[in-house]
Amino acid sequence: MNKTTQINFTRRLALASLAGLIVLGLVWEMWLAPIRPGxxxxxxxxxxxxxxxxxxxxxxxxxxxxxxxxxxxxxTEGTVRAWSDKAPGNYLGMIEVTLCLVLFVACALHVRIRLKNATHPSTPAPEAQTP
Incomplete structure (x- = not known):
């Protein structure tokens, strides 16, 4: 994979996991396992x-x-709720933890790849001195 493909992949992965966290949070608290009915x-x-x-x-x-x-x-919220909630809340907490880990790894890789590709002024190697 070339650098541009890697950057695009990590960007799409970060965007998908971020959108997944948003959708999961809304669906979780409104319909699937809200703290209060409704x-x-x-x-x-x-x-x-x-x-x-x-x-x-x-x-x-x-x-x-x-x-x-x-x-x-x-x-942290996903971990606590995966440990303490009853089903289906604990399963939703595990999904949240997974999405968070994917988002973190995607962001970290994206930053690392982009910083590696950044153009730095090359410093010439010191010339060997002859005695």
Whole structure:
């Protein structure tokens, strides 16, 4: 795989997992396993995830960096709810943990590949001195 293909793959993977977290959060708190019957305001937890969508779509490096930190809040929630909720909430928590890990890895790889490809001024090798 060439570098451009890798960058596009990690970008699509980050976008898909971010969208998956948003959809999962809404469906989880409104229909599948809400805390209160009929849905709850906990569905608003997905709003912070909507903010980086534009940055990921525009391929902004800064967005990838801070999303890789934000995702750990959702990872923690997924871990706690996978451990403490009853079915189907615990399964949804496991899905959230998986999506968070995919998002983190996609963001980390994307940043790493782009930084590796960044053009740095090459420094000439020092010439060998002859005695």
């Amino acid at each position: 849905g709850s305001l906990l569905a608003l937890k997905v709003l912070p995830l909507c903010i980086p969508l534009a940055g990921i779509m525009k391929n902004r490096m800064y967005t990838y960096r801070w999303v890789s930190l934000l995702v750990w809040l959702y990872f």
